[in-house]
Amino acid sequence: MEDTKQIPEVLWTPANANRTPMDEYRRHVNKRYYQNLRTTRDLHRWSVDKPQDFWLDLYSYLDFTPRLPADLTKAYDDTVPMSSNPPFYPGLRFNYAENAIFSKPDPNAMALVGLREGIDLTREDGELVTWHEFREKVRLVSSALRRSGVKQGDRVAALVATSIWAMVLFHASAAIGAIFTSISPDLGLEGCVSRLQQVSPSILFADSDTVYKGKTVSTEDKVRQIVARLQPKPQTYVIPIVSSISAFPPVDVFMSRANASDPLTFAPTSFNDPLMICYSSGTTGAPKCIVHRHGILLQTKKISAIHNSTTTTDVILQYSSTSWVVFYVMCGYFACGAKTIVYNGSPMYPDAKQLLRMVEKYKVTYFGTSPRYLLEVEMSKTVPKQEFDLSSMRIAYTTGATLSPEQYRWFYSSFPSDVHLCNTAGGTDTATSLVAADPCGPIRAGEMQIFSLGTDVDVADPNTGDSILNTGEAGEMIIRKPFPSMPCFFWGDKENKKYRESYFERYTHIDVWAQHDWLSCNPKTGGLIMHGRSDGVLNPSGIRFGSGEIYAIVEAAPLNTRILNSLCVGRRRPQDKDEDVFLFVQMAAGQSLTPAFRAEIKAALRTALSPRHVPRFVLEVPDIPVTINGKKVETAVKQVLGGKDVQASNTVMNPGMIPYFKRFRDIESEPRDAKL
Numbered sequence: 001m002e003d004t005k006q007i008p009e010v011l012w013t014p015a016n017a018n019r020t021p022m023d024e025y026r027r028h029v030n031k032r033y034y035q036n037l038r039t040t041r042d043l044h045r046w047s048v049d050k051p052q053d054f055w056l057d058l059y060s061y062l063d064f065t066p067r068l069p070a071d072l073t074k075a076y077d078d079t080v081p082m083s084s085n086p087p088f089y090p091g092l093r094f095n096y097a098e099n100a101i102f103s104k105p106d107p108n109a110m111a112l113v114g115l116r117e118g119i120d121l122t123r124e125d126g127e128l129v130t131w132h133e134f135r136e137k138v139r140l141v142s143s144a145l146r147r148s149g150v151k152q153g154d155r156v157a158a159l160v161a162t163s164i165w166a167m168v169l170f171h172a173s174a175a176i177g178a179i180f181t182s183i184s185p186d187l188g189l190e191g192c193v194s195r196l197q198q199v200s201p202s203i204l205f206a207d208s209d210t211v212y213k214g215k216t217v218s219t220e221d222k223v224r225q226i227v228a229r230l231q232p233k234p235q236t237y238v239i240p241i242v243s244s245i246s247a248f249p250p251v252d253v254f255m256s257r258a259n260a261s262d263p264l265t266f267a268p269t270s271f272n273d274p275l276m277i278c279y280s281s282g283t284t285g286a287p288k289c290i291v292h293r294h295g296i297l298l299q300t301k302k303i304s305a306i307h308n309s310t311t312t313t314d315v316i317l318q319y320s321s322t323s324w325v326v327f328y329v330m331c332g333y334f335a336c337g338a339k340t341i342v343y344n345g346s347p348m349y350p351d352a353k354q355l356l357r358m359v360e361k362y363k364v365t366y367f368g369t370s371p372r373y374l375l376e377v378e379m380s381k382t383v384p385k386q387e388f389d390l391s392s393m394r395i396a397y398t399t400g401a402t403l404s405p406e407q408y409r410w411f412y413s414s415f416p417s418d419v420h421l422c423n424t425a426g427g428t429d430t431a432t433s434l435v436a437a438d439p440c441g442p443i444r445a446g447e448m449q450i451f452s453l454g455t456d457v458d459v460a461d462p463n464t465g466d467s468i469l470n471t472g473e474a475g476e477m478i479i480r481k482p483f484p485s486m487p488c489f490f491w492g493d494k495e496n497k498k499y500r501e502s503y504f505e506r507y508t509h510i511d512v513w514a515q516h517d518w519l520s521c522n523p524k525t526g527g528l529i530m531h532g533r534s535d536g537v538l539n540p541s542g543i544r545f546g547s548g549e550i551y552a553i554v555e556a557a558p559l560n561t562r563i564l565n566s567l568c569v570g571r572r573r574p575q576d577k578d579e580d581v582f583l584f585v586q587m588a589a590g591q592s593l594t595p596a597f598r599a600e601i602k603a604a605l606r607t608a609l610s611p612r613h614v615p616r617f618v619l620e621v622p623d624i625p626v627t628i629n630g631k632k633v634e635t636a637v638k639q640v641l642g643g644k645d646v647q648a649s650n651t652v653m654n655p656g657m658i659p660y661f662k663r664f665r666d667i668e669s670e671p672r673d674a675k676l
Contacts, residue, residue: 007524008405011412012420012443020439021309028061040438040450041526048456051481052078055088055454062301064099068092076482081511083504087272088295088484094271096294097138097174104312104337107132113362114164117211117345121357129164135264141172143262144254148235150203152177152267155277157201157234158322159185159192159223161211161344165239166322169205170331174275174294177267181277182322186210188608189222190552193229194286195279199491204234205251209241213346220245271295274488278325278428288498289491292431299432299485300332302453307436308395310366312337315392317358318368319347325428326368326399333366347373352380356388363392371401371423372541374411375577383414395420397437401539402530404577405446423448425517425530429503431485434515435528447527456481459519465507474520474531476506479513486513538570540579543612547634550583550615553608554601562591565624568615569634571641573665582641582664583615586624593620598670617670625657637661
């Protein structure tokens with residue numbers, strides 16, 4: 001861990017200081033509100049001290065439709081508790097799609113570039129769609145949805161990869177006021193069913209194949225099994241990728257329902273109406289269905305247009321699956337009128353250089369990636385600035401995990417020195433960055449830059465909830481005031497019980513949002529350092545998932561005939577650049593963890609969830625530590641693996657098992673006799 005008492009070296013300073021959209025907005029605030037704000041930190045402090053002024057002004061500044069009523073003096077009711085989730089701009093009609101798809105004045109400019117794994121970038125350009133063509137696709141899909149009986153508030157589900165179809169289905173669903181939900185088609189059967197059973201889609205679109213790491217796998221059997229387990233059964237259509245599926249009609253049949261003369265219209269949704277559903281990591285069972293509002297566009301466009309300086313001249317390459325909230329964050333850049341590349345496939349196929357080839361070919365200006373991908377590039381001995389023309393690139397945005405100080409230094413030795421490298425943090429829960437880029441300030445090794453405008457983020461003492469932001473100590477990352485991308489609710493959550501448990505029960509005496517991340521601020525630089533989750537979410541290679549999804553497989557038939565109990569935790573020691581996932585199994589009487597059974601466990605997880613859910617280590621232990629209430633003790637074991645000596649609390653039934661896990665601190669491979 002970097003010593004926060006020190007001042008890490010500056011690796012980047014802005015070349016266009018005082019000429020960024022952030023500077024322009026700061027000057028606008030100074031003029032309108034008679035301020036003398038000199039830095040982005042000054043602007044952030046004003047935005048959280050005067051939240052009503054900020055949120056009213058930002059809506060108008062970003063030129064959304066319709067205009068705010070002249071008599072609206074508050075963005076939200078600040079007399080009620082934050083946990084009551086006060087609506088923003090109450091009564092305002094606002095439709096996401098209406099505000100997103102007319103952002104580029106030139107209808108003939110390129111809107112989307114669709115790429116699929118295996119494309120030869122030296123010979124092919126991919127599928128190109130202009131803004132006019134995109135709006136036409138949205139118009140026709142909206143018509144077909146309406147004429148298929150899909151109404152405002154119905155769920156439209158898409159088991160599709162990041163693609164032009166994914167973008168069209170999302171925006172068309174928003175246009176008619178339906179609630180969109182997407183899942184990457186490589187997610188296993190149980191992962192798909194546990195999500196879709198909860199939200200009961202009225203219509204389902206599915207790619208005919210998954211394409212990943214050189215393999216094409218038909219989804220026909222999986223889609224058939226999913227639909228068989230859904231009640232009521234959704235209308236189901238297949239988007240052809242490689243193979244043809246006979247069990248369900250192709251998407252052309254759906255499109256034949258559209259009326260060519262139907263105009264592009266927008267449902268009279270409110271700013272706070274449900275727009276889409278994302279899914280939590282499923283730490284304690286079935287994933288939570290997090291419903292986000294049409295108004296998330298205010299947050300995603302704030303980040304893209306002001307923090308990250310996005311304009312209609314930009315070219316966006318943001319690698320993401322459709323299961324991740326980053327897919328919707330990417331749509332925020334698209335909503336700035338930027339040409340956006342959508343890629344279906346592995347970032348590592350045919351090798352770690354493929355995304356860099358795209359940056360060069362399409363003159364990408366914004367490159368969204370992960371610390372893990374940068375690590376893979378580093379491990380491949382590639383020096384990108386020597387092998388590729390990256391002169392177009394002005395910003396590299398990483399999220400999903402923390403960039404180590406060494407990775408910051410490697411980046412600036414291997415990429416053009418004028419690229420703004422931003423490591424940011426947000427989440428599925430907030431649908432936006434909470435820690436964001438400051439285009440006006442320096443980048444220091446190992447530090448994130450700034451809290452995003454309008455979000456009153458703080459570092460709180462884990463016991464008292466008092467602010468320890470300025471002490472340099474790590475603590476709970478909290479938000480003290482409402483923000484317009486708080487989820488509407490969780491689908492199926494009666495009386496918002498799980499919602500309050502998830503965000504507002506970390507402290508009993510103060511009404512604050514708990515992000516469940518562990519954060520510190522360097523008092524000498526103002527830089528921010530993320531130390532990981534303060535709960536048990538697993539995060540290998542930036543792919544976040546919950547232990548509950550693992551347990552749902554290994555503790556169910558047929559594996560539970562041989563496995564008595566299990567514990568799934570991550571290990572990240574101070575020297576580690578990534579988190580390794582351990583699955584510890586307590587075998588049933590008379591059973592043992594043989595190499596063959598270990599392979600069977602991994603295969604079951606790969607099939608039911610995805611290859612990225614497979615733990616690096618599957619190891620046998622004599623017992624699993626549990627509390628007196630029968631809950632698995634994950635956090636203490638995770639701390640032991642990471643190098644800490646932990647004293648088991650009196651709530652642990654078998655406290656002697658906690659120090660047992662010290663033996664796995666330095667293990668780097670599974671036992672030799674059980675190698676796969």
